[in-house]
Amino acid sequence: MRRVLVPAEISGQPPAATSSLHRFGGASMGTSWSVQLFGAGGRPDPALELGIARQLALVVEQMSHWVPQSDLSRFNSAAPGSWHALPPAFYKVLACAEDVARASGGAFDPGAGALVNLWGFGAHGRFDEAGFRAPTAAAVERVQGRARAHRATLDHAARRLLQPGGVALDLSSIAKGYAVDRVADHLITLGVEHYLVEVGGELRGSGMKPDGQPWWVMLEPIEGEGDGGELALALHGLSIATSGDYRRYFEAGGARHAHTIDPRSGWPIKNGVASVSVVHAECMMADALSTALTVLGPVEGMAYAERAGFAARMLVRDGRQMQEHLSTRMRGMLA
Structure with missing residues (x-):
């Protein structure tokens, strides 16, 4: 059975029947990206693709923990007590990350980079490299202790950030989404109304196709989801992002360690999500x-979605099957 998700309102006019579908794509941020849009002319403008690539490059230059000279990497290695002026994009993402951190009670934490590195999911000493071993409980506690004692301070008025010493930022759980928004906003400034932007599986769509159809995307199926899990989304003025434990993980000591770390405990999640x-x-x-x-x-996650009023779908393992949880907002968007 296929279910569909549609926005509350469909507005605007489809592109002209003579419009051409232009496709762009490449690699950035350690993943792939793609853009589809409808525009005039039979051939896409090379300057358009160059402009998209520049938007993605800016995110890497400011927020990548893989690039030693990025603004984020330089902050992570900076001397204790140093203040760092933040470029506008970096500030916007970090401010949003801190808002989500507060609203989620610390379940999301942009300052959890040291924990991510400890568990082998950072830029160095990765879980898939020779010689890696899962950290001990004592090692986790040491890193947690330092994280509790030292927090980066964001000065909103001056848009600067204090490095207290040893704080490692990691914006990988928000930067891809911001990159999608940045590319979409760039297209809008160029007068492009009908597009689908994707970076590493995170998507945002606007407008529609010449036949009046929206940009349809399918949620990636998961083993054990069952026949009722197929879900198509009409991305008309909407974005979708998915987080899962089935993409990156390692097994050690008979345990499966997902790449998603709970900053509150210091350990990979084991909640069945x-x-x-x-x-x-x-x-x-x-x-x-x-x-x-x-x-x-x-329990806590769906309660948060209900309080904040956003559309969420969660799949939780129950033996070999999946249990689906939908927020009220998500149920209302399903037709």
Whole structure:
């Protein structure tokens, strides 16, 4: 059975029947990206693709923990007590991340980079490299202790950030979503109304196709989901981001360790959550919220979605099957 998710309102006119579908794509942020849009002319403008690539490159230059000279990497290695002026994009993402951190009770934490590195999901000493070993409980507690004692301070008025010493930021759970928004906003400034932007599986769509159909996307199926799990979404003025434990993980000592770390405990999640998808107007918010709900789990996570009033779908393992949890907002969007 296929279910469909549609926005509350469909507005605007489809592109002209003579419009051409232009496709762009490449690699960035350690993943792939793609853009589809309808525009005039038979051939896409090379300057358009260059402009898209520049938007993605800016996110990497400011927020990548893989690039040693990025603004984020330089902050992470900076001397204790140093203040750092933040570029506008970096500030916007970090401010949003801190808002989600507060609202989720710390289930989402942009300052959890040291924990991510400890568990082998950072840029160095990765779980898939030779010689990696899962950290001991004592090692986790040491890192947690330092994280509790030292927190980065964001000065909103001056848009600067204090490095107290040893704080490692990690914006990988929100930066891809922001990159999608940034590319979409760039297209809007160029007068492009009908597009679908994707970065690493996070998507945002606007407008429609010449035949009046919206941009349809399918949620990635998961083993054990069952026949009722097929879900198609009409991304008309909407974004969707998905977080799951089935993409990156390792096994050690008979235990499965997912890449999603609970900043409150310091350990990979073990709440049975296999996947969380969040639908939101902003892909940056959808990206951060999907991670927060993954950490919070089925009870706290869905309660958070209800309080905040956003559309969320959570799949939780129950033996070999999946239990689906839908927020009220998500149920209302399903037709």
